[in-house]
Every structure is written in C-alpha cells, then in structure tokens.
Amino acid sequence: MYPMPDPAGRSLDRKGVLDEINKFVVAALAIGLTSTAMGQVIGKAEDQIRWRQSAYHTMAWSMGRIKANVEGTYSKDQVIEAANVILAIVNSKMGALYQPNTNTGKGWKETRVKPEFFADRETPGKVAQGLGKEGNEMAKVAATGDLAAIKVQFGKLGEACKACHDKFRKEE
C-alpha cells in the first residue's frame, strides 16, 4: 500500500485517508450543508451572519408570496418565481455561512442561532437536507401549476423551515 501525503504533511495509508474523508464529511454535515461537498467560504463573521439573515428573509418573502397565492388568487407565474428563489438558495450551500466563529455576533442584528447548532454533529445536517429536499420539490410542483399539489408541498416546505427554527433558533 502506497502512503499518500496529506495537506499537513503526514503520510497516510488507505485507512488513514478514509478516516480523514470521514472527519471532513462529519464536519461538513455539522455546519448544515445539504450536500457532502463543502460550501465556499467568503466574508468576515459579521458578513456571513448578515448574508444568512438576508437569505432567510429573501426566502420568507418568497414563502409569503406562495402563501398569498394558495390562500388568495392563484397565479402560476408568481408561485414559480417565488419557488425558484427558494430553490436557488437551498441549493447554494449556505451552510458555508455557519463557520465556527459565527456562533455569536451581529449581522443585521444579533444572530439567533442557538449554541446547540454548532455542538450537534448530526441534526443540523439532517434539517438542512430536509429543507433542500422540500425546496427542490416545491419548485417542481410549482412548475406543474397543480394548485392542490402546491398547497400540500407548501405545507411540507413550511414544516421543513420550522424543523430548524424549533431546534436551533432562539425566540425573539
């Protein structure tokens, strides 16, 4: 078996390489990624907090738009526009905006993330995957124009948002 160099200059055998990959994947899931690929890290802590607050509020606007359509006058285009915004954001690997030094601090306002989000090695990845799944499904269903199915999927997407809020967001 050939030893492989790692970035820290150590030599690793195959078992060592697999262990490193495993640690990497666990770390990726722990910061809430929807995929095992690492997201791209840019910005200072306060930028990351402001950007994630912005992305959630952009999704909240979009959820409000879908709600107005399913409860009031339905427009296929409006639901598609809003669902596509949510789709792009849930697929943007915004877990990268949860670097360890963003556990406290101020973006637009103090972050509401709970310490458990950074301590829990499993649940953040799971809730993020849930949001990814329902966000992708929402865009598919929106494109069909089937209002009854849109209502059902909108409910599921709302539950996926709530799953994270209940566990990891402080009350205001």
Add this chain to the structure above:
Amino acid sequence: MYPMPDPAGRSLDRKGVLDEINKFVVAALAIGLTSTAMGQVIGKAEDQIRWRQSAYHTMAWSMGRIKANVEGTYSKDQVIEAANVILAIVNSKMGALYQPNTNTGKGWKETRVKPEFFADRETPGKVAQGLGKEGNEMAKVAATGDLAAIKVQFGKLGEACKACHDKFRKEE
C-alpha cells in the same frame, strides 16, 4: 363598442381601456419591474424595504462568491450555485417591493433609495431590465464552465448593478 367597467366604477370605451393599460404599464416600469407583468405585492412598507435589502445582500454574497472564483481558485459548481441565486432573484419581479409608500422608511436600516427612483418614469425600468439581462446571461455562461467568458460576464453584471447604484442609491 361595448363600454367596460373599470375598478373605479367608470365606463370606458376601447380607447379608454388602452389608455388605462398604458398607464398601468408605465407605472409598472417606473417601479423597476423587469417585465411588463406586475409583480405580486405583499407585506407592509417596512417588510418590503427589509425584503429588498435582504435580496440585494443575498445577491452581494453571490457576487462575492463569483469574484472569489474568478480571482482565485475556480470551481464550476460554486459559480453555478451563486449565479443561480442571482438569476432567481432578478427574475422574481422584486420591483413589486418598491410600492410608493416605501420611498422612505426602515427595513433592516433606513432605505437608501433616492426620491428620483419614484419620480423618474423611465430609467428605473431600464436599469432593472439591464440587471435582468445580465443576470440571466450570467447563469447561462456559468453553466458552460468557460472561465474567460465568466470573467467577462461577471464584469457586465457588476456594471448592471452599478448602473442602478450610481443613479438611485444614496451614499452611506
């Protein structure tokens, strides 16, 4: 010719209807829509201001990601993820977040929009169309993975952002 009722209870002949439609389209363009279809209005003035600030900052994050890719290590997937967020937002008809009562007021912070934005009947529509064009093109170019073309298009998209900032955004 049959008279048609309008929402204000007046009767309009065909010429009157066309005049009304024309006024509607002009008003739609004036609030910065990228299409002649009206966007969907939800939320109070402070919500609309906060949502538009959020959407711009979500785009700023995405622009920062593309910049890091074209100036540093290039990842096709990262550029696509970021470009798709911009694409969805420029196609979301966020001009609807510029209702007349949002000319002043506070979302996350005081709005930086200049009064000219609401007074000018032409330019806001034009700059919004420019952003829509370059944002749609950015997503197409990102998908090709052609780094040289991505650099060029990123520059054009930045210019489209700046066109509106220069004209309609107050300095901080």
